[in-house]
Amino acid sequence: MKPRFGVRKYPIVVLFSIIISSVIAGLILIPSIWLILTAITVPFTDLIAILSREKTIQILINSVVMVSLTTVCAILIAVPLAFITTCSDIPYKRFWTVMVCLPLVIPSYIGAFAYVSTFGPYGTVQKMLFQFGVEELPSIYGLSGTVIVLTLYTYPYVYLTTRSSLKTLDPHSIDVSRTLGVSRWKTFSKLIWKQIYPAVIAGGLLVALYCLSDFGTPAIMRYDVFTRAIYIKRFDLGFSAILSLILLALAIVILSIESKFHKSVSTTKKVDFKETFQISFGKWRTLLIGFPLIISFFGIIIPLITFFGWFSLDPVSGNVFSIPYKHIFNSVLVAFAAAIVITLSSTPIAHLVARKTPSWRGIIQKASYIGYAMPGVVIGLALIFFGSRYLGSYYQTLPLLIFAYVIRFFPLSIGSNVTAISSVDLELVHASRTLGMGPIRSFFKITFPLVTPSWLAGFSLVFLTVMKELPITLMLRPTGFETLVTLIWKAEDANFYGDAALPIVMLLIVSGLSMVLLLMQEGPNP
Amino acid sequence: MNDLKPLEVWPPLRSNDPIDPVLEIENMFKNFSGNQVLSNLSFSVGKGELLTLLGPSGGGKTTILRCIAGLQEIDGGSIKIHDELVSSPGMIVPPEKRGVGIVFQNLALFPHLTVGQNVSFGINSYDLELYPEKVDDLLKLVDLSHKKDCYPHELSGGQKQRVALARSLAPNPSILLLDEPFSSIDAGLRIAMREELRTVLKTTGTTTIFVTHDQEEALSISDRVLILKNGRIEQSGTPQDLFNYPRSRFVASFLGHASFISGFLEGDIISTIMGNVNRKNIYGLSKEYDKLSIEILFRPEDLNIKKCSPKKSNGTATYQRYLGEKILYKVTLSNGEVIQCSAPTTSDIPLNSDVCVSIESKGRLAWFPPSRVG
Numbered sequence: 009m010k011p012r013f014g015v016r017k018y019p020i021v022v023l024f025s026i027i028i029s030s031v032i033a034g035l036i037l038i039p040s041i042w043l044i045l046t047a048i049t050v051p052f053t054d055l056i057a058i059l060s061r062e063k064t065i066q067i068l069i070n071s072v073v074m075v076s077l078t079t080v081c082a083i084l085i086a087v088p089l090a091f092i093t094t095c096s097d098i099p100y101k102r103f104w105t106v107m108v109c110l111p112l113v114i115p116s117y118i119g120a121f122a123y124v125s126t127f128g129p130y131g132t133v134q135k136m137l138f139q140f141g142v143e144e145l146p147s148i149y150g151l152s153g154t155v156i157v158l159t160l161y162t163y164p165y166v167y168l169t170t171r172s173s174l175k176t177l178d179p180h181s182i183d184v185s186r187t188l189g190v191s192r193w194k195t196f197s198k199l200i201w202k203q204i205y206p207a208v209i210a211g212g213l214l215v216a217l218y219c220l221s222d223f224g225t226p227a228i229m230r231y232d233v234f235t236r237a238i239y240i241k242r243f244d245l246g247f248s249a250i251l252s253l254i255l256l257a258l259a260i261v262i263l264s265i266e267s268k269f270h271k272s273v274s275t276t277k278k279v280d281f282k283e284t285f286q287i288s289f290g291k292w293r294t295l296l297i298g299f300p301l302i303i304s305f306f307g308i309i310i311p312l313i314t315f316f317g318w319f320s321l322d323p324v325s326g327n328v329f330s331i332p333y334k335h336i337f338n339s340v341l342v343a344f345a346a347a348i349v350i351t352l353s354s355t356p357i358a359h360l361v362a363r364k365t366p367s368w369r370g371i372i373q374k375a376s377y378i379g380y381a382m383p384g385v386v387i388g389l390a391l392i393f394f395g396s397r398y399l400g401s402y403y404q405t406l407p408l409l410i411f412a413y414v415i416r417f418f419p420l421s422i423g424s425n426v427t428a429i430s431s432v433d434l435e436l437v438h439a440s441r442t443l444g445m446g447p448i449r450s451f452f453k454i455t456f457p458l459v460t461p462s463w464l465a466g467f468s469l470v471f472l473t474v475m476k477e478l479p480i481t482l483m484l485r486p487t488g489f490e491t492l493v494t495l496i497w498k499a500e501d502a503n504f505y506g507d508a509a510l511p512i513v514m515l516l517i518v519s520g521l522s523m524v525l526l527l528m529q530e531g532p533n534p
Numbered sequence: 535m536n537d538l539k540p541l542e543v544w545p546p547l548r549s550n551d552p553i554d555p556v557l558e559i560e561n562m563f564k565n566f567s568g569n570q571v572l573s574n575l576s577f578s579v580g581k582g583e584l585l586t587l588l589g590p591s592g593g594g595k596t597t598i599l600r601c602i603a604g605l606q607e608i609d610g611g612s613i614k615i616h617d618e619l620v621s622s623p624g625m626i627v628p629p630e631k632r633g634v635g636i637v638f639q640n641l642a643l644f645p646h647l648t649v650g651q652n653v654s655f656g657i658n659s660y661d662l663e664l665y666p667e668k669v670d671d672l673l674k675l676v677d678l679s680h681k682k683d684c685y686p687h688e689l690s691g692g693q694k695q696r697v698a699l700a701r702s703l704a705p706n707p708s709i710l711l712l713d714e715p716f717s718s719i720d721a722g723l724r725i726a727m728r729e730e731l732r733t734v735l736k737t738t739g740t741t742t743i744f745v746t747h748d749q750e751e752a753l754s755i756s757d758r759v760l761i762l763k764n765g766r767i768e769q770s771g772t773p774q775d776l777f778n779y780p781r782s783r784f785v786a787s788f789l790g791h792a793s794f795i796s797g798f799l800e801g802d803i804i805s806t807i808m809g810n811v812n813r814k815n816i817y818g819l820s821k822e823y824d825k826l827s828i829e830i831l832f833r834p835e836d837l838n839i840k841k842c843s844p845k846k847s848n849g850t851a852t853y854q855r856y857l858g859e860k861i862l863y864k865v866t867l868s869n870g871e872v873i874q875c876s877a878p879t880t881s882d883i884p885l886n887s888d889v890c891v892s893i894e895s896k897g898r899l900a901w902f903p904p905s906r907v908g
Contacts, residue, residue: 433640433642435638435640435642436642436644438603438605438629438636438638438642439636439638439642439644439701440644440655441604441605441628441629441630442603442604442605442629442630442632442634442635442636442702442707443630443635443655443656443701443702443704443705444630444656444658444705445630445655445656446628446630447628450630453655454644457646458645458646
């Protein structure tokens with residue numbers, strides 16, 4: 009029963025939201041539509057030429073191989089880890105759970121930076137081994153390095169989905185299966201795996217999407233995939249637009265499969281059993297610790313040792329502990345501006361989603377989610393050309409950079425805004441009205457205080473996420489505008505490790521806070 | 535329901551319309567996306583009266599409350615509070631200007647405010663200066679003085695319900711609306727809570743409209759009950775009048791166990807399979823219905839059931855259910871009609887045994903035209 013308010017189909021607030029939301033969704037879509045139009049209007053002969061170029065085919069193969077390998081590796085690491093830290097009887101389970109989640113805090117490009125400096129041709133390990141006669145380590149660059157680093161920093165996505173799915177299993181059903189005379193292995197394959205595999209695959213697809221759109225890691229590892237090629241060829245519009253279109257198509261395919269699995273994961277009943285089923289490993293249990301130990305050694309310990317080691321290096325620019333105030337200020341400035349714009353502009357859409365009106369709100373919602381599918385380099389590319397062609401005076405200015413952040417991180421903010429608005433039961437406002445408060449006072453006394461906590465959480469999440477964004481910042485920042493991220497990027501490029509030490513530690517703190525917020529948003533069980 | 539209507543005037547003997555109405559609803563209509571939810575509804579509530587809207591779920595009860603509170607516009611008719619028009623099609627006085635309090639089904643306590651702040655929410659600061667003890671008085675009234683600084687999530691279901699009540703009473707509303715306030719409270723506590731509610735409402739002299747789908751709740755708490763079905767008033771009256779003199783089979787069945795048994799009127803005697811009834815004992819059955827088949831409404835307490843020999847028996851006990859203080863039986867009479875009657879728990883009538891059911895009514899019985907004519 010949809011209430012009708014007199015002759016108007018929608019109440020005035022909803023009508024207002026609909027108009028604003030449509031405008032915002034339209035603005036967000038413009039650059040991608042323009043990019044698609046550009047790619048489509050490339051003359052057919054040129055198109056064939058670009059597609060059949062050896063380079064193009066190589067990039068496609070490289071990307072697919074890298075994405076598939078990383079996804080498989082991430083699943084192979086994450087599923088056993090989830091079992092060990094959730095359902096076994098190893099000691100200090102909470103500690104190991106936190107340890108194996110920690111790689112989430114390290115942006116993969118910073119991980120790649122650490123790996124190159126440690127295992128690269130002039131790295132620490134090479135120098136140490138040289139004394140023992142090892143002349144050359146197998147190269148860290150290329151496919152293997154990219155896959156290793158991406159696996160180490162993305163497996164937590166699979167780990168988290170698998171773990172929460174394991175927690176929804178009824179512990180008694182395992183007992184039932186065993187008492188029915190089914191063997192351990194069959195119990196696993198027929199009962200446990202059947203129930204958790206949608207979550208595993210959903211997590212795996214998240215990893216695939218991440219790898220496909222990640223720019224920093226393959227760039228540092230000098231491995232030619234779509235993102236790196238688009239970045240390098242960003243001034244060759246026809247070529248890079250077509251590459252972007254292929255990349256976007258791949259991302260959308262992954263996302264649409266993911267949303268199917270995600271649906272089947274989230275629609276399974278969310279009963280919280282007080283206990284998770286436990287498998288006793290007896291004397292083997294101490295041995296089992298080895299696995300999370302090895303993974304966190306490579307994922308966390310090695311990069312941390314590396315970064316702290318850099319503090320002993322002499323930076324090019326003065327003291328290793330000299331705080332880069334200008335860069336911090338710039339980072340905070342753009343992140344704050346972007347967070348304000350994103351949080352405010354996503355409110356009307358969140359309002360429609362939370363209040364489940366109008367029936368066609370899905371279109372607006374999907375349009376505003378384009379940032380999920382669009383890798384940063386694609387947004388960057390679209391805005392470089394769109395900006396230089398139609399927004400002459402805004403090209404290479406902060407507003408354009410912030411607009412790019414808006415497109416990329418808009419979806420991040422809708423979620424928390426929807427939570428914020430749904431946390432206000434309309435009945436509460438009605439109760440306030442019947443107690444003599446007018447609509448405006450009701451808003452300030454009821455809606456506003458209730459919305460504020462999740463609104464602030466959403467704001468902070470966007471703020472922190474923007475601060476560590478790499479490709480858009482690199483491509484669209486005004487000339488001479490340096491942030492913490494570009495500082496790190498330049499230091500990597502020039503092997504000035506001492507310059508990067510302090511900014512990286514700062515960025516890790518930012519990143520850590522954003523992860524805490526993200527996990528808090530997704531539920532009380534991190 | 536049927537063309538055949540009683541000729542005599544039916545109760546209520548007491549006047550149905552309050553002399554001093556606080557709320558008057560006239561010919562109210564309400565549609566939701568084309569469906570008529572309320573049609574041509576008229577009733578009024580007197581000062582200090584506790585009126586209950588009773589009816590099956592989806593009968594439009596909550597919609598009536600929302601229209602009275604000004605949370606929904608109406609599509610026809612009018613609503614007046616203290617002789618002042620507050621709602622008519624296209625015109626609506628906003629909820630905050632009506633002086634109507636409401637306790638929602640989900641209670642809608644403000645989660646970010648304490649019990650004390652919730653209760654004082656609707657009292658304006660001027661009043662609070664004049665009567666600083668008002669919040670404490672209200673909390674004392676609902677026996678929650680010790681929870682003043684607690685937040686809603688720290689309270690039990692019953693306590694939350696009492697906070698919601700105190701909060702809605704605080705601004706001295708001219709009418710209080712209660713939308714199934716006990717729905718989230720377990721059965722045991724519910725009976726105690728409704729006694730308490732009635733005491734509080736009568737102490738404060740609050741004019742109240744109470745909505746429920748529970749007939750027992752309605753009959754035990756109300757001054758007057760309005761039975762709703764599909765957005766129309768089926769019947770209204772005091773609980774006793776409704777129970778004893780239902781005007782339709784729907785009302786009769788809705789208010790308690792009801793069986794309809796056929797009888798044949800001849801002179802002053804109606805003969806049924808369970809024995810004869812004098813015409814004077816049937817309400818509103820006049821001589822003009824002579825030589826006609828009618829159906830008489832029997833409640834379990836109008837009947838007596840006992841074991842007897844197959845020769846004398848007039849039915850078989852086919853079903854039994856313990857109701858606590860008594861046992862409810864369903865008896866299939868020898869002519870195929872089914873009747874519900876009750877016996878003390880000490881009686882030992884086995885299932886499928888032969889029984890004698892006899893009429894033992896001391897009061898007057900209600901009758902209906904036969905449901906299956908021809």
